[in-house]
Amino acid sequence: MEKQAEEEVLTTHDLEDCPKHSDSLTVRKEESQKQQIDESGTWLLHWFQFFAAFGAMMMGLDQSVIGTASIYAEPDLNISASLWSWISAGASLGATLGSVTAIPFSDLLGRKKALLTCTILYFVGTCMQTFGKEYAVLVVGRLIMGVGMGQESMIMNIYIAEVAPWRTRGGNLNSYNAFQMAGGFIANIWLSITIQVDTMWRWRLFLGSGFVVAFIQFVGVVMFAESPRWHMKNNRNEEAKKVWIRYHGDGPDSLRDFEYARQLVEEELDERKKFQRGFFGDIKEIISNPRIRAPFVTGAMLGFTSQFSGGTAIAYYMTPILVGIGVTAKKAVYAQIPLGFWSLASSIPAFYALDKFGRRFCYLILSLPFVILGIVFGMIGFSLNTASSRAGLFLVGWALINGNGNIGINPVQWVMCGEMYELPVRSYGAAWSAFWIFISAFTTTKTFTKTTDAIGHIGTFGLYLAFTCFFYFWDFLTLPETKNKTLEEVREQFDGGIVGLMKRNSRNLTTYLKSKLQKKQVNQHNMED
Numbered sequence: 001m002e003k004q005a006e007e008e009v010l011t012t013h014d015l016e017d018c019p020k021h022s023d024s025l026t027v028r029k030e031e032s033q034k035q036q037i038d039e040s041g042t043w044l045l046h047w048f049q050f051f052a053a054f055g056a057m058m059m060g061l062d063q064s065v066i067g068t069a070s071i072y073a074e075p076d077l078n079i080s081a082s083l084w085s086w087i088s089a090g091a092s093l094g095a096t097l098g099s100v101t102a103i104p105f106s107d108l109l110g111r112k113k114a115l116l117t118c119t120i121l122y123f124v125g126t127c128m129q130t131f132g133k134e135y136a137v138l139v140v141g142r143l144i145m146g147v148g149m150g151q152e153s154m155i156m157n158i159y160i161a162e163v164a165p166w167r168t169r170g171g172n173l174n175s176y177n178a179f180q181m182a183g184g185f186i187a188n189i190w191l192s193i194t195i196q197v198d199t200m201w202r203w204r205l206f207l208g209s210g211f212v213v214a215f216i217q218f219v220g221v222v223m224f225a226e227s228p229r230w231h232m233k234n235n236r237n238e239e240a241k242k243v244w245i246r247y248h249g250d251g252p253d254s255l256r257d258f259e260y261a262r263q264l265v266e267e268e269l270d271e272r273k274k275f276q277r278g279f280f281g282d283i284k285e286i287i288s289n290p291r292i293r294a295p296f297v298t299g300a301m302l303g304f305t306s307q308f309s310g311g312t313a314i315a316y317y318m319t320p321i322l323v324g325i326g327v328t329a330k331k332a333v334y335a336q337i338p339l340g341f342w343s344l345a346s347s348i349p350a351f352y353a354l355d356k357f358g359r360r361f362c363y364l365i366l367s368l369p370f371v372i373l374g375i376v377f378g379m380i381g382f383s384l385n386t387a388s389s390r391a392g393l394f395l396v397g398w399a400l401i402n403g404n405g406n407i408g409i410n411p412v413q414w415v416m417c418g419e420m421y422e423l424p425v426r427s428y429g430a431a432w433s434a435f436w437i438f439i440s441a442f443t444t445t446k447t448f449t450k451t452t453d454a455i456g457h458i459g460t461f462g463l464y465l466a467f468t469c470f471f472y473f474w475d476f477l478t479l480p481e482t483k484n485k486t487l488e489e490v491r492e493q494f495d496g497g498i499v500g501l502m503k504r505n506s507r508n509l510t511t512y513l514k515s516k517l518q519k520k521q522v523n524q525h526n527m528e529d
Contacts, residue, residue, distance in 0.1 A: 044246055044247060045163060045246075045247040045248065048163070048220075048223075048224055048225070048247075049160055049163065049175065050220075051217060051220030051221060051223075051224070052115065052156050052159050052160055052175075052221075052224075053156055053160065053175035053176060053178075053179045054179060054213070054216060054217045054220060055115070055118065055119065055122075055149075055152045055156060055179075055213070055217045056152070056153070056156065056175070056176045056177070056178075056179035056180045056183065057179050057180065057182055057183030057186065057213045058122055058145075058148070058149050058152065058183065058210060058213055058214070059149050059153070059180045059183065060179070060180040060181055060182060060183025060184035060185075060186075060187065061183040061184070061186065061187045061209055061210055061213060062091055062145075062149070062183075062210070063184060063187075063312065063315040063316055064183070064184040064187035064188055064191070064315070064318075064336070064340065065187050065190070065191060065206040065207060065209060066087070066088050066091075066207075066316055067088070067315075067316055067317050067318050067319040067320055067321075068191050068195070068203075068206055068319040068329070068332075068333055069203040069206040069207055070084050070087075070088065070203075070317075070319070070320060071203075071319060071320065071323060071329050072200060072201075072202055072203040073087075073203040075200070076200045076201060076203065077135060077138075079135055081320075081449050082449060082450065083135065084449075085445070085446050085447075085448070085449045085450075086139055086446070087129075087138055087139060087142055088316050088317070088445050088446075088448075089316075089441075089442045089445040089446035090139050090142030090143050090146060091142050091143075091145055091146035091149060092146060092312070092438050092439075092441040092442035092445055093143060093146060093438075093439075093442045093446075094125075094142065094143040094144060094145065094146020094147040094148075094149070094150060095146040095147070095149045095150030095153065095438040095441075095442075096146075096150060096435055096438040096439045096442060097146075097147055097150065098118075098121075098146060098147035098148060098149065098150025098151040098152075098153075098154075099150040099151070099153060099154050099431060099434030099435055099437075099438055100150075100431045100434070100435055101147075101151065102114070102150065102151040102153075102154035102155050102431070102434070103154060103158070103427045103430060103431055104427070105117075105151060105155075106151075106154075106155045106158060107230075107233075107427075110226050110227070110230050111155055111158060111159040111162070111224075111226060111227045111230055112221060112224045112225075112226045112227075114151065114155045115152070115155055115156070115159070115217075115221045115224070116218065116221050116222070117148075117151070118148045118149075118151045118152040118155065119148065119152075119214050119217050119218045119221060120148070120218070121144055121145065121147055121148030121151070122145050122148035122149060122152070122210065122213075122214050123148075123210075123211070123214040123215075123218070124141075124144055124145075125141045125142065125143070125144035125145025125146070125147075125148060126141070126145055126207070126208065126210040126211055126214060127141070128140060128141025128144065128145075129141035129142055129145065129207050130204050130207045130208040130211075131204070145210070150434065150438055153176060153414075153434060154430065154431070154434055156175075156176060157176060157414060157417070157418060158227075158418075158430075159227055160175060161418055162227045162228070162229040162230070163227060163228065163229075163247055174347070174350045174351050174354060174411040174414075174415070176411075176414055177347050177350065177406060177410045177411045177414065178344070178347040178348065178350070178351070180347075181340075181343040181344040181346075181347040181406060182344050183213065184315070184340050184343055184344070185337075185340035185341055185343065185344045186209075186340075187209060187340070188333070188336045188337045188339075188340035189337060189340075190206075190209050191206060191333045191336075192333050192334055192337060194206060195329070195330055195333050225243040225246060225247070226239070226243065227243075228240040228241075228243040228244045228247070228258075228261075229261070229265060231243065232261070232262055232265040232266075233265060233269065237262060240258075240262070241258060244257075244258045244261075245258075282424065282425055282428060285424075285425070286425055286428070290494075290496065290497025290498070290499075290500075291422075291491070291494045291495055291496070291497060292422055292425060292494075293497060293498075294478075294494040294497045294498050294500075294501060295420040295421050295422075295429060295494055296421075296429060296432055297478075297498055298416075298420060298478060298479065298480070298498075298501075299416075299417065299420070299421075299429060299432055299433035299436065300432070300433075300436045301471060301474060301475060301478070302412070302413040302416065302417075302433065302436075302437075302475070302479075303413060303433060303435075303436030303437040303439075303440050304436065304440055304467075304471060305368075305409060305413075305468070305471040305472075305475060306405075306409045306410060306413050306437060306440070307437065307440035307441045307443070307444050308440060308444060308464065308467040308468070308471070309371050309375070309401065309405070309409070309464055309467065309468045309471075310375065310401070310444060310460075310461065310464035311371075311401055311402060311405055311409075311410075312441040312444060312445060313441075313444040313445045313448040314398060314401070315402070316445050316448070317445075317448055317449075318332070318336060318398075319332045319333065319336070321394070321457070322335065322391055322394075324457075325382075325387055325390045325391050325394065326387030326390065326391070327387060327391050335391070335395060339395060339398065339399060339402070342399055342402075342403055343402050343403065343406060346402070346403035346404070346406040346407060347406040347407075347410075347411075349407055350362065350406060350407050350408075350411045353366070353407060354411060354412070354415060354483070355483065358481055358483040358484075359412050359415065359416060359479070359481055359482055359483055360479055360480075360481045362407055362408040362411075362412060363408040363409065363412045363475065363479065364408070364472070364475065364476055364479070366404065366407045366408050367404045367405060367407050367408020367409050367412075368404075368408065368409065368468065368472045368475070369472075370400045370403075370404035371400065371401050371404055371405055371409065371468060372465065372468055372469060372472065373397075373400055374396075374397040374398065374399070374400030374401035374402075374404070375397065375401065375461055375464050375465045375468060376397070376465065377393055377394070377396050377397030377400065378393070378394050378397035378398065378401075378457075378461045379397075379458050379461045379462060379465070380393055380397075381393030381394035381396075381397060382394065382456075382457045382458045382461070383458060413433070413437060415482075416433075416482060417429075417430055417433040417434065418430060419482045419490055420480065420482060420490055420493075420494070422491055448460070451463070476505070477501070477502045477505055477506065478498055478501045478502055478505070479501075479505075480493040480494065480501060480505075481493070
């Protein structure tokens, strides 16, 4: 009992994404481990996974260029910082709509066509924000681009989850966050080059950087094969088998995996028919059943935690913040290059850590405490006397916020989005989680300028600190561990609802601390002997 509690507290479980818990799953794992099967997939699978995740660069590019663009666009368009906040936050607002519509959209068209549509929407939005001469055109363009990014964020994760080997699925789902950070780093380099252009409309060069990403992903997705799981869901088993062989090979183990996956899809479809209650019936079940309701509460709180720590808002306004501190626009852009590299590098350990140490450990130990420390550093930095010292400590704080966020907060919110909801309401749950991530990002980004005008940067960061500390306490009590658990086992974690989670996590923590204390006493006794 003590060992089990210790594992749950330290979160040493592996990610699973099988629809049902069964004896055949256990046998499949044991056989795979005994025979040391290479389940990494073919090179073609990794190549297509790369292009599927490539679109996440759009979000990273956007966050990095929009703040610098505001320095030159506001006087060029003769608009206020308050009006520009709609442009900054417009993409997040559009992403909110895109995330809600993504799942039914991809189920109808298929993952490939849906990803192509996302890329087209992003391309159209980028055209409008780059070449638009009217304020309204820029806002509409940002909204359209945001819809594409929101749908991309959901469909990309669905595609990767459906084609990735189960053993590395947690790490693979971190691809969205890693490519987002890569987009930010590339944008920093692009800004350092184009800011040398001596013209007021240089901001259009900043915003136009998205064309390249959209074009590359479009070309890559055109070569895609449709998800084999989507084929199975639509009774296209022959097409599914062809794609499966292309992605996983035609060996006996791969073919056995295909048959196992096909059986699971059939069981999933049968279970959906069994629980088909209609929209209002599903909503009633979500509200009235504590076990089903609890993941929806957890999903919303994860979105609040990730965004009300201020990460997205700070990223969108990084250059204006540094300029306000007293740094020139060019130096502010140059300062963000090493930070962009750090953000990219810090997203890589999550590929390993999520599957090795677990969600709770990465989220509550490796991430949130350092995010809180980073916010404190930022507050102290704004109170210093010289511009260099203010900028230096603020950037150190930002490195902690963003770097450690990439180990826990940022990837966990997306990974758990696809893990914790029961089958009959899984589509609602995934859309619900993404909705709160993006609507919270919109809220913090839209209100950032007015908040800093009202209470200053120290007061704004103080609000982020208060929010993050509250959410840390809440998540510590209620966040379940989903690593190394099938979806059926994950469902059992929510028995008793939120109160049940609090009791289980508190009990496990108490047991873990007692076991550590006993070990310490035994060691002291042995040393005395």
